[in-house]
Amino acid sequence: MPRLQPHAIENTSGHTREMVDAAKKKLGKHLNIIATMANSPAVLESYLSFSGAMGKSKLSAQAREAVSLVIGEKNHCQYCVSAHTTVGKMVGFTEDETVRIRQGIASDTKVQAVIDLAVAIADTKGLISDQDFADAQNAGLSDEEITEVVGLVALNTFTNYFNHVAGTEVDFPKVELFAAV
Numbered sequence: 001m002p003r004l005q006p007h008a009i010e011n012t013s014g015h016t017r018e019m020v021d022a023a024k025k026k027l028g029k030h031l032n033i034i035a036t037m038a039n040s041p042a043v044l045e046s047y048l049s050f051s052g053a054m055g056k057s058k059l060s061a062q063a064r065e066a067v068s069l070v071i072g073e074k075n076h077c078q079y080c081v082s083a084h085t086t087v088g089k090m091v092g093f094t095e096d097e098t099v100r101i102r103q104g105i106a107s108d109t110k111v112q113a114v115i116d117l118a119v120a121i122a123d124t125k126g127l128i129s130d131q132d133f134a135d136a137q138n139a140g141l142s143d144e145e146i147t148e149v150v151g152l153v154a155l156n157t158f159t160n161y162f163n164h165v166a167g168t169e170v171d172f173p174k175v176e177l178f179a180a181v
Helices: 014-027 032-037 040-052 063-076 078-090 095-102 109-124 130-137 143-166
Strands: none
Touching: 014 032, 014 040, 032 040, 032 143, 040 078, 040 143, 063 078, 063 095, 063 109, 063 143, 078 095, 078 143, 109 130, 109 143, 130 143
């Protein structure tokens, strides 16, 4: 049951309505996360801007989705894991690959390097070791890509936490999370 009620789209107007409609056009449908973030136009605009900017990153769509999956699982966010499993399949992952990525395992070496760095950032709250940084560089991640991984971890942590607080109802095929550790 949601703790924050999603805005009824038909009752939304002005700039908030423009943002909600733009998100629908991009995503194909009105999503509960967007309607719930519409409780604060500032939060909705921040999320849409941050998400839109990260969608233009140098990292591949698969690398970006891998971060979303592994961080969503790490933060135990059923909404985000469900959403990004769907999107992950849209960018070329199989169902099996989405499960392995949630466990921190990728078949592509660059995606693996991105996952490893993202997990290190999340586990240490950004206080990664010199070795973690060197490992990312040695795996071929550029300074731009390392910077983008930090941005993706922050973006996904924000949406994970938002969904926990809001109690956002999952409007994607529901994916069961692994047992909390």
